[in-house]
Amino acid sequence: MIQVHVSGQVLDDARDRQHTGEAAPTPDEVRRISKRLRAGIAHLPDKEYTEQLRKRLREFAAEQDMELPTPDTRSAFWSYRLEDHPTVDVEAGEQLQSMHVAAAYTEAQNSIVEDTLRYLEGTPGGKALGELHLWDANVQRALKLDRDTGTALAYDAWGALSQRYAATTETEALFFMAELNPGAVAYQTEAPQLRRDGKLDIIDFMYPPPMGKYADLAPETQELLASRAVRAQVHTFGYDENDPKYTPLTKAGHLDLEHLKSLPTPEAQRAAVLEVCARVAAMDGPARAADVEKYVEEIKVLRPDHEVALPNSTDLAWAHEARAQATPVVSTHGAFLPGVEVNARTGPQQIQPPEPSASAIAGAHFLPGVTLKPVPAPAAQVPSTATTSQAPPAPEQVRGPTLAE
Known part of the structure; x- marks a missing residue:
């Protein structure tokens, strides 16, 4: 089980990223984004318009470059925030989002060996989707969406991109989280994709498990x-x-x-x-x-x-x-639980049979x-108990009621 060592430099970088946040789009950018996404569907009734916009965003996600920079590039995944970790000195009361830890750690690793690691928001596809600023309230208003609908569409689009990100992951999937949360894209989209591809064995958690929960077992x-x-x-x-x-x-x-x-x-x-x-x-x-x-x-x-x-x-x-x-996708790996034998899936040419x-x-x-x-x-x-102080650039950090953290 991997537990990432987060240096002081990485931790400071993560704090800076969280403090700075994502730059809000200018009024001109908001107008350009709205014009681009509403073209040809603005006249539709609300329900049909929303559905067509959802399809358009999913198609956009499907067109983005999510290929690995090199065959050996590892992939970082993240969820919620950094909690108890033996090598990280988080300040009292500090809530440091794992997305910033993953990004800072990735950039630090790549400064040593180029393209050794990637994270979703730093990929070409992640940057392209991020430039649409789907979480921004002004963009959602320009798209004629209420907050709940706009957030749901942003979540859906990023979820579609996350699925492709997971599908192209090969060597290691480094999960910056202590455990999977059912309200997170990591649980609903990314981990299932990896499991279906036979890649359960490449998932490593970068934070220790919450052993306090298991004390009486x-x-x-x-x-x-x-x-x-x-x-x-x-x-x-x-x-x-x-x-x-x-x-x-x-x-x-x-x-x-x-x-x-x-x-x-x-x-x-x-x-x-x-x-x-x-x-x-x-x-x-x-x-x-x-x-x-x-x-x-x-x-x-x-x-x-x-x-x-x-x-x-x-x-x-x-x-x-x-x-x-x-x-x-195709299955190329095989691994399982201690004491449970599972037949390995082999070969990139193996094609999954059609589902009923x-x-x-x-x-x-x-x-x-x-x-x-x-x-x-x-x-x-x-x-x-999830909270966020700024518009999040990834699917699981949605404003409003969410599943428990």
């Missing part, structure tokens, strides 16, 4: 939860199904720590963790069908009388539709002996 369970394979699939945050960022993947990937602590043996706890991983793998689709089977096989050994519950057919159909909007239709998925039974049924919602909803 068996040592074996704590070790499992700290593994990068589990951290790259599950989340432990409460959620609200009425939150605009909620998706069926949020429900599928939720690990209830209180329930986990109530289980009497390390074996039962391991089975519960693997069951969440199996649900996530099922949501990832046919590319991970073998992974689901491996998880289920081990769960049945650990808890022979336990009924394994995978996502229901409706949620699987939603996941199918979400994947259909993503860029097709959403209607076929909705009517299908996933695995023999495995129940498809709803995953229970968490007992307690945890309100978000």
Whole structure:
């Protein structure tokens, strides 16, 4: 498990980036952006106009250059803010956003060896999308959008670009976060893309896991939860199904720590963790069908009388539709959890078989002996504590109510 050493110089650079923020567009830039994006659709009724604008922004994202500068270039991903870290001296009360840490660390690494690392906002595609200033209130007003709609469109466009960024990641995916948050693009878009591509093994977390959450669990369970394979699939945050960022993947990937602590043996706890991983793998689709089977096989050994519950057919159909909007990719890696064997995916020429239709998925039974049924919602909803003092340039930092951090 990697834990990045953040030098004082990197930390100061990150603070400067956060303090300076993104330069607001001039009135002339706002007019040019609005004219460009509204051309040919400004006359449409509100609902149709919004949908056409969304499509236009996604098409723009799809056209951008997201290729790796070199085959060995690593990719940085980020989420929310820097919290407890053994090598970082964050000042009392300081909330340093991980996006700035990732950017500063990337630039420091590249000053030593050019193109050794990249981050989304620093890529040609990220810079091009950033020049549209989709998070800026003046741009949103010029586009005739209210704040919520404008933010949703910005989130969607950056999410589309993030998916392509993840799809082109090869050697290492360095996640500047302690854990995945279900309200973040890293959880909803980037990590699923990497998993579907068979690249679970290249994900490394640059911040230590939140071990305080796991204090009452068996040592074996704590070790499992700290593994990068589990951290790259599950989340432990409460959620609200009425939150605009909620998706069926949020429900599928939720690990209830209180329930986990109530289980009497390390074996039962391991089975519960693997069951969440199996649900996530099922949501990832046919590319991970073998992974689901491996998880289920081990769960049945650990808890022979336990009924394994995978996502229901409706949620699987939603996941199918979400994947259909993503860029097709091929699988070139293979790795998994400690003690779980998974067949490696090989060769850049390997083409994924076509997925069945959403209607076929909705009517299908996933695995023999495995129940498809709803995953229970968490007992307690945890309100978000996310805050931001400036217009964010990336999808997950959206103003207004969000899923819990």
